[in-house]
Amino acid sequence: MNKKKRYTVMALSALLVASTMAHNDEAKPWTFWYWMYGAVSKAGIHADLVGMKNVGLGGTYLMPIRGVSERPEYQGEAAQLSPKFWEMVDYSFQQADSLGLDMGIHICDGFALAGNPSILPAESMQKVVWTDTIVGGGKKIEGMQMWQPESYKDGKLQPAVSEGGYYQDIAAFAIRCKEKPQLFKPEKIEYTEAVSTAKGYYLAAKPASITYSFHKPVTVRSMRVVPNGNNIQSQRLLVQASDDGINFRDIKQLVPPRQGWQNTMCDYTFSLPTTTARYFRFSWTPEGTEPGAEDLDAAKWKPLLKLENILLSNQPMINQYEGKSGAVWRIETDAAAKSETVAMADVLPLKLENGMVMGVMVNGNLMNKLPKGTWRLLRMGHTSTGQTNATAGTGKGLEVDKFSPAAVRKLFNSWYALFLNRPHSDVVKYLHIDSWECGSQNWGYQFAEEFKARRGYDLIPYLPIMAGVPMESASRYEQVLKDIRLTINDLVNEKFFKTFTDLAHEQDIEVSHESIAPTFPADGLQHYQYADNPMGEYWLNSPTHDKPNDMLDAVSGAHIYNKNIVQAEGFTEVRGVWNETPAMLKPMLDRNLALGMNKLFFHVTAHNPWMDRKPGMTLDGIGLFFQRDNTWYPEARGFVDYITLCQNYLQQGRPVVDIAVFTGEEIPSRSLTPDKLVPILPGVFGAERVASEQKRMANVGIPMEESPVGVTHSANILDLKDWCNALHGYKYDSMNKDALLKWNFEYSPKGKLPGNQDYRILVVPQPANTLSAEVKAKIEKLREEGIIIIDKPYQAKDFSQYGIEPDVVLPEDMDYAHRCVLEATGRKDIYFLTNQEDKERQITATFRTRTSKIRQVVKLSLPAYGSAFVILSNKEDMQVISQTGHKLVEEEGAGFTENYPSVLAVADKWKVHFDDIRKDTTVTLPFDWSKSADEKMKYYSGHVTFTSSFEWGDSVPVSAEEKMEVPAEKTKTAPSNDGFIKIQLGKIGDVARVLVNGKQYGYAWTAPYEVYVPKRDLKNGSNEIQIVVANTWHNALQGAGEGKAPFKGIWTNAKYRTKSKALLPAGLLSTINIVY
Structure with missing residues (x-):
C-alpha cells in the first residue's frame, strides 16, 4: 500500500538557515587553525578570526605547527611557549571572545600526538628490547657480561652497548639450545637481471628472484625480511629450496600481514617448515598484489620489490611475532601460517630441566651456574620508543607513556592547562586528540603488574615470547601474545584516553578524539567511549591518503557508545592545486553526511601572518586552503550555510541503523568497510557487486592511476564513492566485543545498547571457531531475544523475510542518512538524500514507515550532485527541504511542474x-x-x-x-x-x-x-x-x-x-x- 502526499521543496535561503539555526550553534562547522613556523601576527589573527566569523563558522581548533628554526626565512617570532607566543595566544582568545567564536586546543604542540619537552625517557612510550649472547655451560658463569639492549640517549635510539643511555632491565633468561643458533650467511648470492643493486638494496619492477647458495646444506626454520622502507612486495616472496640448484621445491608463499602506514619500526619474521637444503630461492612477481587499503597501506603504491636483506635462521620463531607482541600495528592473515605451528620438539618448556631458567643478573652480569651444553642468554628490558610529537616546534618532546596516568597528567599540565590559565580562556571549549601518528608501545608503567591483575597470571616467565621464542605450545604462546595485546588495549583506553577525559571534564571541557588505528594495536572503536565527540577524517583527491575506515570508526564508535556528534576532519589534500571549489567539495561532503558525520571541521585554515602576500601561508601545500586569502572564501558563506542546515537536521534525534556487524575478537581491530561484508551478505549486495568486487580484488594487471598530479597508485584502492547505499536501503554499524557484551534488552524488545541505539540484525562474518565461549553465549542469547543472527553467507536480496523492509528505496548512485526524533507529541523521521551523479535527476524515493505495511512514496527533482531532506511526521504534513531552490508540485499523472515559467x-x-x-x-x-x-x-x-x-x-x-x-x-x-x-x-x-x-x-x-x-x-x-x-x-x-x-x-x-x-x-x- 502506498500513501501519497502533496509536498513542496523549499529553497535553502539565508533566511531559512538563520531561522533553523537560531537554537543550534552546535550545527555550525568549525576549522583547524594552524600557526606555522612561529610566523604569527596580530593583524593576521584578527583577519583570520573575522573571516571565520563572516563565513559562518562556529569556532576553531588552534594548533601551532613546526618551529621557527625549521624555516627561518619566514622570520617567525612566536616560538611555542615563548612570551611572544603567549602574547599571540592571549590576543587570539580576546578576539575570538569578542567575535563569539569558540576554540579548542590540542593536547600538545603540533598535531601528532602527545609529546612535550618535560617528558623524561622513563615517562615516554616504552618497548621491549633484548640482546642474545651464546655461551657454553658446565661451569659457574660469574661476571658474564650480557650486552645491554637498545637504549635511548641524546635524543635518539642507540644500538646494543655495554652501558649508557636510558634502559631498564626486566628479566634475563638462559635457554638451552639443541644446536648453536645461527644466521646463515650465503656463500654466494645470485639474482636475475630484473634485479638492480645500484641503490644499495635489491630493487625490481618485473618478476625476479634472488638465490642463496651455501657450501653445504643448512637447516632453516625461520627467516627475517628486512625491507627497504614500507614495502609490501618484500613480504610476498615465494620461498623455494633445492639440493642441486636446478630443481626447486616450494617451501612457503609469504603472505603479508594487514598493516598500516606507520609500519617501519620492525622487520618481518616468518616461520618456515624445517627445511634442509644447499640452495634457497626467493621469487617475486607483482601479479597477485592486492589493490591496497588502509589496513594494507603499502600495497597502494606501484609494485616494486625493495629489499635490504633476507636472513635465514636455524632457530624456530613465532610467525609475525612483531605484530603479535604489540610492537607494531599488524594482523596475521596467513591462513596457512595459522594452521602450521612450530614443531613441538622446537617449542621451549618453562622449567630448567627441560630447557629454560630465569637468570640472576647483577649489573648486567649473569650469575647463574648452567649445566653443560649450548645456552642462549637473553637479556630483556625496556626503553623509550624514541617517538616524539614530530610536527611540533619548541614544544617538541618524547611521546608520553600511554599507560601512565601520572605522565599523562604531567603532559596536560605542561601544555593544555597553560592555555586555560590565560585571559579570556573561557573561549576554550574543547580538548582535542588528533590522529595517532606515534606508533605503538608494548611496555610501560606497571605493565607486568597490570597484565597479571587483568589476565590472571605472571607474564615475566613468558617474556621470551615477545622476542619470538616459541614456548610451551602454539596455543599457549599465541594466547600469551593475545593477552599482551588485550592488556595494551585496556591500558591505552583507561590510562590515556580516560585520564585526558577526566582532566578535561574537571574543567568543564569537552573532548574529541581522532582514530587510533591503523598505527596503535588496539580496538579502533573502544576509545570513543571516552570521547564526547568522536572524530574521523577524509581526504580530497588523495586516494592514497583517504581514510574511509577512520570515518567508519568514528561513526560506529559514536553510535555504539551513545555519542550524538560525529566530527570529521574534512577535505585534506595531499597536494592541493588551487582549483578547489565548493561545488567540487559537495559530493564528498554529502557522502560523509550520509555515512553519519554531522560536524565538519575544515582542514585546514593556515594562519597567514602577512597582509600583503596572497594566497599566503599553508601547511606546506597540504590540506584544503580554507582561509581568508583564498579568492572565493567570502562566497564560501553559501557553502557553510548549507553545511550548517544539514548538520542541524542530522544532529537531531538518533540515527536509524538496522544492522550491527561484529568486528571480531582480534586485537588490533577496527570497523569493517562495506567490501569486507560482501562474502557474508552476497544476496544483499547483488550478483553485480559480488562480481565487481572479485575483479577489484584480483587486481589483474595491477592497473595504476595518477591522482593527484605526480602520485601514482593502484587504480583499485577502495573508494567509498563507489559504495553509495551499499546495502540497498539498510545502514550498518560495526560493533566491537565490548559493545556486544553490553547489548541488553532493558529498554526495548528489539534490544538496545546503553547508547539507546536499536539494532535488529547482527552480522557475524568471523568463523565460529574464532569466537570465544563468552561471545558465542552472548550471540545465542541475542538470538533467543529475537535478534536476527546472520553468521553464514546470506543469499536473499533483503531482510523482508524477517519483517525488516529496506528503510528507503533509492535509484543507483544515491545515498541517505536517517535520523529519528522522538518527541512527547509524536515521532519525526528525518531523511537526508544525496544525488551522487553529475547530472539532474528526477527520482522516486520510497520510505519505510512505522507500520511497515505502508510505504511513503516521494517524487522529486535533484540537480547534479543535489541533495534534499525529507521529513516525515505523524503530526504534520511531510516537508522536503533542498538546497536547490526548486519548487515542485506533485500532481497525479503530471510528473513535476516548474512554477517559474516566465x-x-x-x-x-x-x-x-x-x-x-x-x-x-x-x-x-x-x-x-x-x-x-x-x-x-x-x-x-x-x-x-x-x-x-x-x-x-x-x-x-x-x-x-x-x-x-x-x-x-x-x-x-x-x-x-x-x-x-x-x-x-x-x-x-x-x-x-x-x-x-x-x-x-x-x-x-x-x-x-x-x-x-x-x-x-x-x-x-x-x-x-x-x-x-x-x-x-x-x-x-x-x-x-x-x-x-x-x-x-x-x-x-x-x-x-x-x-x-x-x-x-x-x-x-x-x-x-x-x-x-
Missing part, C-alpha cells in the same frame, strides 16, 4: 570591474575572462563584478501561472509581488553572490547556480543586478609561475603542481535568465 529580459551589455587590477570593461554574456587578450585579465584570480539591469512592474507581463489562478471574468495587468523571482546563472567559474539594487540575496556555488529574490523587494521599473564572481587561484598562480602575474603580492609556500598549463574558465559562462 522569463524577464536582462540588458545585453554588462559592465565588468576587476577588483584587484582596477580594470573596467563592457561585455556581452557569456564572458570567460581567462580567454581575454589582456594578460592582466587572462591570468586574473579574484573578484569581478558584473552589473546590468532588468525591468519589473507594470510593463512586465503576468506569468502563465498567475493567469491560470485569475478568474476568467477578471483581468490582471502586472505580476504579483508575492513569492520570488529566480535568477539563473547557468554555468559560472567558479562561485558568485548576487545583489539586486545593492542588497545581497544569496550565493551561487553549486548546481543549478540559482538565487532567489523576493518580488516585494523589486522596484517598479529598472532594477540593478550585480553578480560578483570569484574564480580560484589557479590562473593567477599559473601566470605568476610564467612571469605573468596579474598583480603584485602573489606568494604561497605551497608547491603548485598541475598536469596542464591550460587556464581554467572564469566568469559568467552562460547567459543570465530571470524567471518568475
Whole structure:
C-alpha cells in the first residue's frame, strides 16, 4: 500500500538557515587553525578570526605547527611557549571572545600526538628490547657480561652497548639450545637481471628472484625480511629450496600481514617448515598484489620489490611475532601460517630441566651456574620508543607513556592547562586528540603488574615470547601474545584516553578524539567511549591518503557508545592545486553526511601572518586552503550555510541503523568497510557487486592511476564513492566485543545498547571457531531475544523475510542518512538524500514507515550532485527541504511542474570591474575572462563584478501561472509581488553572490547556480543586478609561475603542481535568465 502526499521543496535561503539555526550553534562547522613556523601576527589573527566569523563558522581548533628554526626565512617570532607566543595566544582568545567564536586546543604542540619537552625517557612510550649472547655451560658463569639492549640517549635510539643511555632491565633468561643458533650467511648470492643493486638494496619492477647458495646444506626454520622502507612486495616472496640448484621445491608463499602506514619500526619474521637444503630461492612477481587499503597501506603504491636483506635462521620463531607482541600495528592473515605451528620438539618448556631458567643478573652480569651444553642468554628490558610529537616546534618532546596516568597528567599540565590559565580562556571549549601518528608501545608503567591483575597470571616467565621464542605450545604462546595485546588495549583506553577525559571534564571541557588505528594495536572503536565527540577524517583527491575506515570508526564508535556528534576532519589534500571549489567539495561532503558525520571541521585554515602576500601561508601545500586569502572564501558563506542546515537536521534525534556487524575478537581491530561484508551478505549486495568486487580484488594487471598530479597508485584502492547505499536501503554499524557484551534488552524488545541505539540484525562474518565461549553465549542469547543472527553467507536480496523492509528505496548512485526524533507529541523521521551523479535527476524515493505495511512514496527533482531532506511526521504534513531552490508540485499523472515559467529580459551589455587590477570593461554574456587578450585579465584570480539591469512592474507581463489562478471574468495587468523571482546563472567559474539594487540575496556555488529574490523587494521599473564572481587561484598562480602575474603580492609556500598549463574558465559562462 502506498500513501501519497502533496509536498513542496523549499529553497535553502539565508533566511531559512538563520531561522533553523537560531537554537543550534552546535550545527555550525568549525576549522583547524594552524600557526606555522612561529610566523604569527596580530593583524593576521584578527583577519583570520573575522573571516571565520563572516563565513559562518562556529569556532576553531588552534594548533601551532613546526618551529621557527625549521624555516627561518619566514622570520617567525612566536616560538611555542615563548612570551611572544603567549602574547599571540592571549590576543587570539580576546578576539575570538569578542567575535563569539569558540576554540579548542590540542593536547600538545603540533598535531601528532602527545609529546612535550618535560617528558623524561622513563615517562615516554616504552618497548621491549633484548640482546642474545651464546655461551657454553658446565661451569659457574660469574661476571658474564650480557650486552645491554637498545637504549635511548641524546635524543635518539642507540644500538646494543655495554652501558649508557636510558634502559631498564626486566628479566634475563638462559635457554638451552639443541644446536648453536645461527644466521646463515650465503656463500654466494645470485639474482636475475630484473634485479638492480645500484641503490644499495635489491630493487625490481618485473618478476625476479634472488638465490642463496651455501657450501653445504643448512637447516632453516625461520627467516627475517628486512625491507627497504614500507614495502609490501618484500613480504610476498615465494620461498623455494633445492639440493642441486636446478630443481626447486616450494617451501612457503609469504603472505603479508594487514598493516598500516606507520609500519617501519620492525622487520618481518616468518616461520618456515624445517627445511634442509644447499640452495634457497626467493621469487617475486607483482601479479597477485592486492589493490591496497588502509589496513594494507603499502600495497597502494606501484609494485616494486625493495629489499635490504633476507636472513635465514636455524632457530624456530613465532610467525609475525612483531605484530603479535604489540610492537607494531599488524594482523596475521596467513591462513596457512595459522594452521602450521612450530614443531613441538622446537617449542621451549618453562622449567630448567627441560630447557629454560630465569637468570640472576647483577649489573648486567649473569650469575647463574648452567649445566653443560649450548645456552642462549637473553637479556630483556625496556626503553623509550624514541617517538616524539614530530610536527611540533619548541614544544617538541618524547611521546608520553600511554599507560601512565601520572605522565599523562604531567603532559596536560605542561601544555593544555597553560592555555586555560590565560585571559579570556573561557573561549576554550574543547580538548582535542588528533590522529595517532606515534606508533605503538608494548611496555610501560606497571605493565607486568597490570597484565597479571587483568589476565590472571605472571607474564615475566613468558617474556621470551615477545622476542619470538616459541614456548610451551602454539596455543599457549599465541594466547600469551593475545593477552599482551588485550592488556595494551585496556591500558591505552583507561590510562590515556580516560585520564585526558577526566582532566578535561574537571574543567568543564569537552573532548574529541581522532582514530587510533591503523598505527596503535588496539580496538579502533573502544576509545570513543571516552570521547564526547568522536572524530574521523577524509581526504580530497588523495586516494592514497583517504581514510574511509577512520570515518567508519568514528561513526560506529559514536553510535555504539551513545555519542550524538560525529566530527570529521574534512577535505585534506595531499597536494592541493588551487582549483578547489565548493561545488567540487559537495559530493564528498554529502557522502560523509550520509555515512553519519554531522560536524565538519575544515582542514585546514593556515594562519597567514602577512597582509600583503596572497594566497599566503599553508601547511606546506597540504590540506584544503580554507582561509581568508583564498579568492572565493567570502562566497564560501553559501557553502557553510548549507553545511550548517544539514548538520542541524542530522544532529537531531538518533540515527536509524538496522544492522550491527561484529568486528571480531582480534586485537588490533577496527570497523569493517562495506567490501569486507560482501562474502557474508552476497544476496544483499547483488550478483553485480559480488562480481565487481572479485575483479577489484584480483587486481589483474595491477592497473595504476595518477591522482593527484605526480602520485601514482593502484587504480583499485577502495573508494567509498563507489559504495553509495551499499546495502540497498539498510545502514550498518560495526560493533566491537565490548559493545556486544553490553547489548541488553532493558529498554526495548528489539534490544538496545546503553547508547539507546536499536539494532535488529547482527552480522557475524568471523568463523565460529574464532569466537570465544563468552561471545558465542552472548550471540545465542541475542538470538533467543529475537535478534536476527546472520553468521553464514546470506543469499536473499533483503531482510523482508524477517519483517525488516529496506528503510528507503533509492535509484543507483544515491545515498541517505536517517535520523529519528522522538518527541512527547509524536515521532519525526528525518531523511537526508544525496544525488551522487553529475547530472539532474528526477527520482522516486520510497520510505519505510512505522507500520511497515505502508510505504511513503516521494517524487522529486535533484540537480547534479543535489541533495534534499525529507521529513516525515505523524503530526504534520511531510516537508522536503533542498538546497536547490526548486519548487515542485506533485500532481497525479503530471510528473513535476516548474512554477517559474516566465522569463524577464536582462540588458545585453554588462559592465565588468576587476577588483584587484582596477580594470573596467563592457561585455556581452557569456564572458570567460581567462580567454581575454589582456594578460592582466587572462591570468586574473579574484573578484569581478558584473552589473546590468532588468525591468519589473507594470510593463512586465503576468506569468502563465498567475493567469491560470485569475478568474476568467477578471483581468490582471502586472505580476504579483508575492513569492520570488529566480535568477539563473547557468554555468559560472567558479562561485558568485548576487545583489539586486545593492542588497545581497544569496550565493551561487553549486548546481543549478540559482538565487532567489523576493518580488516585494523589486522596484517598479529598472532594477540593478550585480553578480560578483570569484574564480580560484589557479590562473593567477599559473601566470605568476610564467612571469605573468596579474598583480603584485602573489606568494604561497605551497608547491603548485598541475598536469596542464591550460587556464581554467572564469566568469559568467552562460547567459543570465530571470524567471518568475
